Amino acid sequence: MKRPHGDGGIDERGPNKWRLRYRVNGRRISVAFSGTKTEARSKLRSLLDAASKGEHVDPSKVTVGQWIDQWILAGAPGRKKKRVSQRTLERYEQLLMTHVEPVLGARPLQKLKAAEIDKLYMGMATAGEIAPRTQHHVHVVFGALLATATRKGLIVANPMFRVEQVPNPEERLSDDDPAEDADDDIGEGLDEAQLAALIAGFKPSSLFPVVALAAASGARRNELLALRWTDLDPDKKTLRIERAWEQTKKFGLRLKPPKTKRGLRTIELDDGTIKILLAERERYQRFQAGIPDGAADVDLSLIRLPARALMFPGAPETGVEFDVSVPRNPRNFSKEFARRAGLLGFGATRFHDLRGIHSTALLDGGIPVHIVAQRIGDDPAVLLRNYVKRKRTKAADASLSTAIGALAAGFLGS
Structure with a gap:
């Protein structure tokens, strides 16, 4: 032409x-x-x-390191050409700058070969210090980086397609591999009695309402800490989940929509959990109006909390006035949960595990996968894959025995 x-x-x-x-x-x-x-x-x-x-800039002179910088600056666009969240962007940058840039950063992008990527992965695997899940995350992010370069014509063929050894996230190098707080992490499982003991142990703590709601809803930590009292409908016994906190280096703690579109949901709550939440709201209403606990003949329905009042606000620093719209620090919350859980004899249980315990209990109880997935705001396929990785519970064994007995009775005529 x-x-x-x-x-x-x-x-x-x-x-x-x-x-x-x-x-x-x-x-x-x-x-x-x-x-x-x-x-x-x-x-x-x-x-x-x-x-x-x-x-x-001459495309033939663009290095892998320079393209990493450009891709991150553009918001790490994928196939749909959408920017990812700030926290995800920072995680992508950390993975690439820690594991890829030191090894391949000076390599011209157009000359990058699949064998060099294989060597990178081999180095991560033999180092013995990088969790298999992290290695797989590096592969996924590096693949997205190179796919964008291919779409933009910076490289003709994506060398990632010829990589021989893709890191397996399920392999374990040792029992000391660091765990990742991800939705697809199997986590620690508890039976009904153990869960009851754990929650009861938190009753003297301000964390108790959050822990109880987490176990009763399967919601994510950052969704729970972003809940407002306007999200609760006690009459309908429902709770709307519409936002979550995002911890970023650039902007600090800020609100964003839930992790996925599935995260926007309204869930039903049981009477016991509603009672706990209403008691917590009453505590804040009394504080707002300056009414001491136990004061009689007070119509708390007349006391309105601010529209942005959080269900579980953070405690103020010394000398700072208490504000119900100021959030708890999610990371500090998880650390405090871990500390108290350890004192109760549940040191292996993380707050995130309550999400898996909730979904497992529902699935063991015969609730269909797609219903449970809608409730916790997750992909049914991901939920099912994680479920089969968990240890079988007594409830699951009992359900299986009942089902087998009924099946046998049917074809044996007994």
Whole structure:
């Protein structure tokens, strides 16, 4: 395809494969591009525009490290060309800068080979200090980085497609592998009696209402700490989950929508949990009105909490006035939970495990997977995969025995 000298040129190299030709300061440059003819024209125009503004960078000289910087700066766009959350972006940057950039950062992006990625993965696996799950996360993020480079025509073929050994997140190098607080982590399981003992042990603590609600709802920590009293409907016995806290280095603690679209949900609560929450709300209403605990003949329904009042606000620092809209620090909350759980003899149980315990109990009770997934705001496939990894509980064994007995009675005629 011939164009005027200053407009560059486009040569077809195969189905949706093109060579873009143009000049910068009299120097000829050729770039491989994958995409439609319209996309190739658009890419050529953007290259020429960058050259006219003095912002052009020769694609052949872009290093892996430079592309990491550019990709992170653009918000780590994926196939849907959407920016990820700030916390996720910071996690991506940490993974790439810690594990990829030191090894491959100086390598020209266009010359990167699958064998070099294999060597990177081999180094992580033999180091003995990086959890298999973290190795897999590096692979996923690095793959997304290279996929974007391919879509933009910076590389013709994605070397990730020829990698031989993809890190397996389920392999264990040792019993000391660090655990990740992720939704697909199996976590510690407790039976009904153990869970009751754990929750009862938190009753003297201000953490008790949060722990009880977590066990009764299966909600995530950052969803629970972002709940407002306006999210609770005691008459309908429902709770709306519409937001979550996000801990970022750049912006600190800030609100965002739940982790996924499935996270936007309304769930039903039992009478016992409603009672605990109403008692907690009453405590804040009394505080708001300056009414001491136990004062009689007080109509608390007349006392309105601020619209942004959190269910579980943070305690104020010394000398600072208490504000019901100021959140608890999620990480400090988890540390305090772990400390108290350890004192109660549940040192292996994390707050996040309450989510898995809740969903396991429902599944063991015969509730369909898609209903449980809707309740906890998760993907049914992910929920089912995690469920089969957990140790079988007594409730599951009892249900299995009952089902087998009924089946046998049917075909044996007994």
